[in-house]
Amino acid sequence: MIDKVIDNLYLGDVQDVINEDRVGLLKMDLKITHILTVAAEGISVEKQIDGICYMFIYAFDIATQDMFAGNLLANSITYISTSTETSNGRALVHCEAGISRSVFIVAAYLMQKFQWSAAKAVEYIQTIRPIAQPNDGFIRQLRIFESCHFVADIQTVSQSSLYKKWLLDISSADRNYREENGRFGAVKQHREENYCDYI
Secondary structure, eight states: OOEEEETTEEEEEHHHHHOGGGHHIIIIISOOOEEEEEESSOOOGGGOOTTOEEEEEEOOSSTTOOSSGGGHHHHHHHHHHIIIIISOOOEEEEESSSSSHHHHHHHHHHHHHHTOOHHHHHHHHHHHOTTOOOOHHHHHHHHHHHHTTTOOOHHHHTTOHHHHHHHHHHHHHHHHHHHHHHHHHHHHHHHHHHHHHTO
């Protein structure tokens, strides 16, 4: 389901973009000109619609996904701004389910555009799209973004004490996860190696 967030900006999920029966809705009814995919996989060329520009941000819906690294957030905001404000187009931002990753990106865009707090941006989106719920890591990154006065480039954000603290926290969480799941990982690898032996 596609929801209008503000003029020229929409939120949806992957099915809104790849289903052939949605082509008319996207092009004729909503007049979408730009699509931003925030997912582990982009939209294949075969599924892309002629006349629509596509951008792909490679990201997982996990609390340790760093959206500042590689300027993922900065590039996403620029793409939305350029497509909706400069080019007079209409942008659709989506992830797999339209719940976490895409909501994070749109919330950050609204924060920068209207100078909103993280809480206000997320609450606003939830009034329009009740299923919206960025994961805890994304919520923390929105607060970091707010503390950096809505600047998303990694050079600026990397100076933030909140960002440094978050990096330490996710590093610790990742280390704990690896320690707790090390035995399972070793078993899984052994099984895969044995499987390969029989191919």
